Amino acid sequence: MATGGRRQEVSQWGFLNSCLLLVLVLMIFYCSWVNNKIVTRGYRLNELRQEEKHLVEEQGKLQAELATLKRPQNLARLARQLGLKEPRPGYKIVLP
Amino acid sequence: MKRKKRESKKERRSLQNRIRWVAGLVVFCLIAVVVRAWFVQVVRHDYYLARQQRQRRANVLMTCERGKILAADGGQLAITVKGKALFAEPRKIDDGKRLAKILAPILGQKVATLEHRLSGKRGFVWLKRSLSQEQIEALKPWCRKEAGLAFSEENRRIYPNRELAGQILGFTNIDCVGQEGLERYYDKYLKGRQIYLEREYDARRQVVDNSEYPELDYYKGKTVYLTIDRHLQAWAETALAEAVIGSRGRSGVALVMNAADGALLAMAQYPRFNPNSKRKNNPALWRNRSVVDLLEPGSTFKVFTLVAALESGVFKIDDRIDCEKGKYRVGRRTIHDTHEHGILRLDEIIKYSSNIGCSKIVERLGAERFYTTLKKFGFGSRCGIDYPNEPSGRLRSWRKWRPVDLCNVAFGQGVSMTSVQLTAAYAALANGGYRVTPHLVSKIVNSAGWTVYEYNRQGLPVRACSREVARQVDAALAKVVEADGTAPRARIPGFRVAGKTGTAQKFDFKKKSYSHSKYWASFVGYVDPPAGQSRKVVYVMVDEPKKSIYGGMVAAPAFRDINRRLISYLNYVPSSDVAGLDMPLPAGVNSGCDSVAKTAPEKVKAAPANTAADDRPGQLALVVPDFTGQTIREALARIGSYRNHVKISGSGRIIAQKPAPGSQLKPGIDFVFTLSNEI
Incomplete structure (x- = not known):
């Protein structure tokens, strides 16, 4: 009887140890997974920041181009090409 | 049997021993790992953290x-x-x-x-x-x-x-x-x-x-x-380029300044310079000549002689001065006028730009009084524009003036200033006598949208001359553009223009005397805006023009071109005030009826002689014309200066109007037009 009781006690300790080991392993896996996710997200975030930067640069260049096209001399030249003329005195009416 | 049992027991014990040894080894290793981890994470935490950061992070x-x-x-x-x-x-x-x-x-x-x-x-x-x-x-x-x-x-x-x-x-x-x-x-x-x-x-x-x-x-x-307007700047640059090229000049400057606060709306220069390719340009072009270069103003400065004369009380605008038929001796030098003039009124001296008239004014006025007035306009010092390297103008102390120097300064020789300083002085005349600080920046805003700087006049406004004197000078300047003045080319139909020409000899530093072939031709003035808007002073200067040397011929047309665009851009309304210049006088209005003529609409009929208004001396009664069937454009053209009081409903041609045709026209009256496409 005494031998049977001791065997049961040993098997309980073994089960508990196995559970703890499993939890430990799971925690290690979880931490690794989280860390891996953080790094992957970091890469992705960096990619997106690069893309954003690229788009902002592109926007800046387009704005510069637009400003160049909208400069008064250019608009006047285009207007003349399209046959527009400056209003003669009296052609412009200012409503009160 | 016994022997077998003993052997099996021995094997089991040996296995247990081995298990114990392995377990002990694992436990030892785990303890070693824990101890090492404790050492790394706790004992030498800072050292390893710094090392990690050095390896993984960078600034x-x-x-x-x-x-x-x-x-x-x-x-x-x-x-x-x-x-x-x-x-x-x-x-x-x-x-x-x-x-x-x-x-x-x-x-x-x-x-x-x-x-x-x-x-x-x-x-x-x-x-x-x-x-x-x-x-x-x-x-x-x-x-x-x-x-x-x-x-x-x-x-x-x-x-x-x-x-x-x-x-x-x-x-x-x-x-x-x-x-x-x-x-x-x-x-x-x-x-x-x-x-x-x-x-x-x-x-x-x-x-x-x-x-x-x-x-x-x-x-x-x-x-x-900036206070600079791109469109005005473009027009000023175009007009200036045409003036410089047309007169075969060396270079030129044009400025547009708001007389109320000194804000520069345009600051053109020719030849131009592209800052995107600065290395391809001559470094001399980088210089902003309006602010940095000193020049002698010539006849444009005579206006300040007139101001000094009127401010002192020694002269009145009606006073007459003998201009000696074009030759006047001061010490060993003879002062000449371009044309021979006899006796001229003070405003006529400005109109015909008489050097002799100005010399005689300052001789009677005295150097000290003249100098004091000039200092009030800021001559001889910086005007405080927000641009680097502005020089002080050059105005020697009156104590150092010889009689001939005094006369020279009176018509703009022997005194120097930048184009901006001269324009700012004219702005003071145009706004009723208050000095202004020319500036190019209106405000500065940070990335959050907060204004960190905004232009404000520093302190109380400083008077350069009285309002009355400014008004009299303004009237004199308006005569310059009359048909027999020095700048009829500056006139703009429908608008009152006032300004002054300048043709200044350049000083030849090699010969140490004034050149007879190199001139600055300039014109500075303004157009009267509608009520509620401030005057915009326009200054044009062409350096060393070859075709013609006179400011009235070279710079005045550019002044007119810039102002034509400005008028359209700022919605100036043509006024019948200047009917005497370019517009037909209203029917029934004669030159003796100044006060009425100033506000009378075009082509309106005189009221019958028995109206109440006719009883008042110097007044002329006017009646409302019939606008029925006309377009709004035609009606507005006829209404002239009354157009600020017009209400319009519908579209097409006028079918009804208030006040009714033939009723008496009074200042401040409201016009109401009903339009329809049916007629």
Whole structure:
């Protein structure tokens, strides 16, 4: 009887140890997974920041181009090409 | 049997012993790991943390974007775009000669130059800044940090309007630091701050973006808003270029200044300069001549002689002066007039621009009184414009003036000032006598939208002359553009123009005397705006014109062209005030009825003689015409200065009107027109 009781006690300790080991392993896996996710997200975030930067640069260049096209001399030249003329005195009416 | 049992027991014990040994070893290892972990994580925590940070993190220096310069109309005059530069690390490059041969055609540089740069054991060398998009694409296959060749990001300053306002804006160097013009003057506001960005890297030196990103907008340069209007600037530049080319002049300057506060709406210069390609231009073109160059004003200065005369009380505008038929001796020198004049009124001296008349005024006035008036207008000192390198004007103390010097100053010789200083003095006359500070920047706004600077007049307004004197001088200036004045070419139909011509001899420093072939031809004046708007002083100067030397011939047409555009742009309304100049006088109005003629609409009929208004002396009663069947354009043209009180409903032609045709016309009356497409 005494031998049977001791065997049961040993098997309980073994089960508990196995559970703890499993939890430990799971925690290690979880931490690794989280860390891996953080790094992957970091890469992705960096990619997106690069893309954003690229788009902002592109926007800046387009704005510069637009400003160049909208400069008064250019608009006047285009207007003349399209046959527009400056209003003669009296052609412009200012409503009160 | 017993022996077998003993052997089995012995084996089991041996196995148990081995298990114990292994378990003990595992426990020992675990304890060792825990102890080591404790040592690393607790005992030497700071040391290992610092080491990790050194390996994984790096601080990158970053210069934030330079602020924009915007025009008053919102147009972008100077902006910053991201660019790329190419650098090399020669100590990492294996075959510099081969690389130099590959890069030379892309970068447009000599192979030998590149070879020299890529040789040696240097750690860093710039190969090319401000790369074009084509160059970047062509260089991409060759750029790897490990191979010792890489791109670096940089800010690039762009001036989208090219030559427009080039001299005003100035430029920056390749590192976006202001070097000339407003870029230099407002550099402390415009420049972006330099900050360190913390970056995290992995084992392969790839960026892992887990670090906190700062709000970069906060560190950007501030936006500077100018008083310059792009459209006015463009028109001023065009008109000035035409004047300079047409007169075969050397260069020219044109300014448009708001007389109320000294805001410069346009500051044109010819030849122009493109700040995007500053190295291709002659550095002499970088200089903003309106602000930096001193010149003798010539006859445009006579106005201030008149102001001094009237302010002192010694003269009245009706006083007459004998102009000696064009020749007047002062000491050993003889002063000449262009035309022979007899006795002239003070305003006629301005109208005909008589040197002798001005000389006689100051002789009677006295040097001290004259000098005091000139100082009140700020001559001989800086006007305080927000632009670098403004010189003080030159006005010697009256104690040092000889009699001939006094006369010279009276007609604008022997005194010098910048174009801006002269225009500011005219602005004081145009606004009723208050001095103004010329300025180019209206406000500065930070990236959060807060205004960090706004132009405000410093202190109480300073009077340069009384309102009454300013009014009398204004009347004298209006006569200059009359048909027999010196500048009939400055007239604009329908508008009252006042101004003064100037034709100043340039001083020849080689001969140490005034040149007889080199002149400054100028015109400065303004057009009367509608009620509620301030006058805009326009100044035009052509340097060394060849075709004609006179300001009335060379500069006045450019003044008129600029003002024509300005009138249209700022919605000036033609006034019948100037009917005597270019518009037909209203029927029934004679020259003796000034007060009525000033506000009378065009082509209105005189009221019957028995009306009440006719009883008052000097007044003329007017009646409302019948506008039925007319277009609104025709009606508004007939109403003239009454058009501020017009209400319109519907579209098409006029079918009904209030007040009824034939009723008496009174100042301040409201017109109501009903329009319809049915007739």
